[in-house]
Amino acid sequence: MDTTTAPPTDAPPPPPVFDKGAPKAKKQLGDRIFLGLSRGSGITLLVIMAAIAAFLTYRAMLAISKDETNFLTTFEWNPQGEPVSFGIAVLAFGTVVSSIIAMVIAVPIAIGIALFISHFAPRRLAAPIAYLVDLLAAVPSIIYGLWGAVFLVPYLDGLNKWLDEYFAWTYIFDKTNEGVARNLFTVGILLAIMILPIITNVIREVFLQSPKMIEEAALALGATRWEVIRMAVIPFGRSGIISASMLGLGRALGETMAVAVVLSPSFLLSFHILDAGGGTFAQNIAAKFNEANGFGRDALIASGLVLFIITLLVNGAARAIIARRKEYSGANA
Template sequence: MEISTQHTDPAPPLAAPSTAVGKRAARGATRPGDRIFLGLSRGSGILLLVIMAAIAVFLTYRAALAISKDDGNFLTTFEWNTGLLPAKFGIAVLAFGTVVSSIVAMALAVPVAVGIALFLTHYAPRRLAGPIAYVIDLLAAVPSIVYGLWGALVLVPHLSGLYGWLDAYLGWTGILSWQGGAPRSLLTVGILLAIMILPIITNVSREVFRQVPRMHEEAALALGATRWEVIRMAVLPFGRSGVISASMLGLGRALGETMAVATVLSPTFDIQASLLDPGGGTFAQNIASKFNEATEFGQDALIASGLVLFVITLLVNGAARMIINRRKEYSGANA
């Protein structure tokens, strides 16, 4: 009996899907729909860059006209007198008020928003989670002026008790001391801004937590983890980048809020050591309250302050992107 010793050549390996997709992408779009979509996508990206550049050029030009005639230091002066000859104005108070009120708002809103998002996605029954999520969505659609009116008529009159308690127990810090008077301070602004940005952060964080792979949670449960341990080991690492992005969206609204801040704040061009004392100001509030009555030079000065707010926003977004890129290996979205 003769046994064949012939060997057959092994089948050629199949091309990896990623390689095939890369070759198709290298050849470019061939279908009319693909070409149209590619052109619209590129055009949209280029148009966005052009608009951003145009805004930056406009703000820089008008700001240079005003700063060149400023008799004070634009970055450190504690005055805003554009009607004088020579004019003297600066953004020290505005920068301080904008940054401090935004930090207060973020410190109050982010933990509460993440907690609500975790409750809706991992604790609340479906019949309860749906109505709560619907109400939060409605809060995101409330106009700023409505928040401002509510803050002036309801929030401010009822904060005296909180201010008195903070002064009694934490007034020794100096930051939370209160000398009496209407609670129209940066802390009030921060509380109102926290309420305004809470729906944005909650909604985005909730959608991110919903995208956590079910297998990750089931694997943690199979290893004996409690529900909180599942959230700590599987949910929060996966959604960290999304929570940072949601927080930056909320911070963007807090930095640029106008009417609500102008309604509840008693603006003055001085920096108070205590967050509870009336006074201070923000970029957006100052622009909204002075722009209509300003002269052409005064408008240029306000535009100069708007340029600083524009730069701050770009820096905040850039820092957020850096944090997300450094943490992306912990996110299941990149798996």
């Protein structure tokens, strides 16, 4: 897979034969056991992934086959009702909208912070700040949720009123119900704060790898620092920025507790993002789980399967972009 492991890699057929006899057979036994163990672990991981997909699909099929309305377009969640009716339309909408808000806010700021750490900060500050960002990525999501509900929500009420007053004509910022700011907009902002450290970390790594020679050449030709960044750093890091954003997006899509704590859920699909209400896949599972019986749980698993597929696609795409970039930069290094 890469060059650091070149010589000792060909284990299964023994490397160029040294001698034939008892010691070799012994070697092979130990090696075979160890190889078997480590290969077995790798296979275990693949089996777990396959099992996740298989079992979730199985339970989801049990649920969807009894759903009397369209699973994809229904606006309610009533798996234990008389006509069994549940659908993911509102959840999908809420998940996508809150994640988009989070990305719109987080990605530019993350690029800014990454640039700050890699190119603008005084050198003494850069390392501690990078360290701090690392630590922040480790703050548990439930604590972000608690902070969001107790501190951010009352705080954003003012911003909501302001947006409603001046930007109601945009339709999406038109606040039509009276309520605190437990809406998709607040969730988006909270998600942005949560994914900021993760995106920043990846982008910073990429920026730090940008070719120094080119930067210095540009500076020597009289380019300003911003011109260096625009012409040398950002083009080099573009795929890194894309994949970092998608990793952050994956996190935002699957975030459970912070959303569950902050949002006041409802099964109304509304483009007025300042209206309290809406829901996301993960939030709905956490909120409905305790009151769900056997079949209700299957229905929740069905929505979890959709979330799983979405995050799988997003993460897979992000990793594919990173992998492509690795080959590319490896050829140039």
